[in-house]
Amino acid sequence: MRFSVWDNPESEQVLRVMWMEGSSAALIADALRTSRNSVIGKVHRLGLSRTQRKPKVAKRPTRSRIAQPRPGEPVPFLKVKWFHCRAVLDQRGKDGLAVFCGQAKTIGSPWCVKHRRAFTAARVPS
Numbered sequence: 830m831r832f833s834v835w836d837n838p839e840s841e842q843v844l845r846v847m848w849m850e851g852s853s854a855a856l857i858a859d860a861l862r863t864s865r866n867s868v869i870g871k872v873h874r875l876g877l878s879r880t881q882r883k884p885k886v887a888k889r890p891t892r893s894r895i896a897q898p899r900p901g902e903p904v905p906f907l908k909v910k911w912f913h914c915r916a917v918l919d920q921r922g923k924d925g926l927a928v929f930c931g932q933a934k935t936i937g938s939p940w941c942v943k944h945r946r947a948f949t950a951a952r953v954p955s
């Protein structure tokens with residue numbers, strides 16, 4: 830059985846946001862647990878353009894820069910860092926976007942110990 834990441838409407842939202850934020854296709858692929866080619870193909874199908882990724886409203890409270898999430902707590906979608914686990918939690922942030930697990934991820938894996946175990950176990954055919 831083949832599952833497409835794009836069957837999930839959340840994935841498209843994640844793609845749009847990350848792409849407009851200037852994330853690389855490889856990074857988005859990592860976050861969505863799909864291939865880079867799949868991301869690029871979807872970007873083209875959606876007609877997303879990098880040229881409009883600079884929003885004019887650059888009004889951000891300065892304290893948001895200080896209040897960076899640390900590993901161990903759920904991370905809002907736009908605050909996720911390279912060291913955060915990329916498991917998407919079953920909840921929404923204040924901005925209405927997906928929330929990541931936020932635990933420190935393990936080396937060689939996009940997930941923390943708990944999620945790596947969960948996702949790896951789910952893939953083993955019974």
Ligand SMILES: [Zn+2]
Pocket residue numbers: 914915916930931932940941942943944945
């Ligand atoms: Zn996790």
